[in-house]
Amino acid sequence: xxxxxxxxxxxxxxxxxxxxxxxxxxxxxxxxxxxxxxxxxxxxxxxxxxxxxxxxxxxxxxxxxxxxxxxxxxxxxxxxxxxxxxxxxxxxxxxxxxxxxxxxxxxxxxxxxxxx
Amino acid sequence: xxxxxxxxxxxxxxxxxxxxxxxxxxxxxxxxxxxxxxxxxxxxxxxxxxxxxxxxxxxxxxxxxxxxxxxxxxxxxxxxxxxxxxxxxxxxxxxxxxxxxxxxxxxxxxxxxx
Numbered sequence: 001x002x003x004x005x006x007x008x009x010x011x012x013x014x015x016x017x018x019x020x021x022x023x024x025x026x027x028x029x030x031x032x033x034x035x036x037x038x039x040x041x042x043x044x045x046x047x048x049x050x051x052x053x054x055x056x057x058x059x060x061x062x063x064x065x066x067x068x069x070x071x072x073x074x075x076x077x078x079x080x081x082x083x084x085x086x087x088x089x090x091x092x093x094x095x096x097x098x099x100x101x102x103x104x105x106x107x108x109x110x111x112x113x114x115x116x
Numbered sequence: 117x118x119x120x121x122x123x124x125x126x127x128x129x130x131x132x133x134x135x136x137x138x139x140x141x142x143x144x145x146x147x148x149x150x151x152x153x154x155x156x157x158x159x160x161x162x163x164x165x166x167x168x169x170x171x172x173x174x175x176x177x178x179x180x181x182x183x184x185x186x187x188x189x190x191x192x193x194x195x196x197x198x199x200x201x202x203x204x205x206x207x208x209x210x211x212x213x214x215x216x217x218x219x220x221x222x223x224x225x226x227x228x229x230x
Contacts, residue, residue: 040222041222042120042221043161043207044220048217050216056216104163105218109158
């Protein structure tokens with residue numbers, strides 16, 4: 001079990017630039033989630049995938065945010081035309097959904113985004 | 117609507133003291149799951165425990181114990197004989213019946229002093 005891997009760990013960019021983060025889930029997990037965590041708060045759900053299908057994206061913060069999981073393995077989260085308010089930690093998690101109930105989500109270390 | 121409240125923003129204890137972190141939740145679902153996660157200074161979220169709404173048995177794992185009470189919608193977490201390595205932010209979380217959206221509380225920051 002290599003865990004959930006996120007890259008990069010830190011991203012510093014100027015306002016208005018586009019950024020893309022990558023998440024590699026635990027290999028046997030079929031669900032992948034994206035969260036955003038701002039300072040002093042708990043993670044906030046953004047979107048999730050079941051295999052390659054994006055089943056819930058209404059919580060994405062604006063149309064500047066988009067996520068893909070093209071082959072049901074790794075996922076990318078893109079933010080276009082970044083704004084100061086996008087500065088946060090972006091967390092990815094994965095889980096295995098079976099008939100045994102809701103398995104816990106395993107989280108990566110996150111990508112910390114800083115907008116200058 | 118679903119909500120998780122962790123009323124304690126920060127707790128500071130001296131090593132070897134016992135400490136209880138409170139969690140109160142709101143949901144209209146009859147089936148749901150509750151979790152506790154630990155977030156040490158390094159930043160990753162570490163899973164500690166899962167509890168489903170039909171299982172009200174309390175659980176003990178080493179120095180950790182959890183008290184789930186549906187009647188008061190609470191899922192409290194106790195660390196016995198705290199250690200400096202327990203210093204972290206602890207999050208209580210609730211997952212809906214669809215199992216995809218997890219609602220986190222704001223977290224409780226625990227400081228354990230030597």
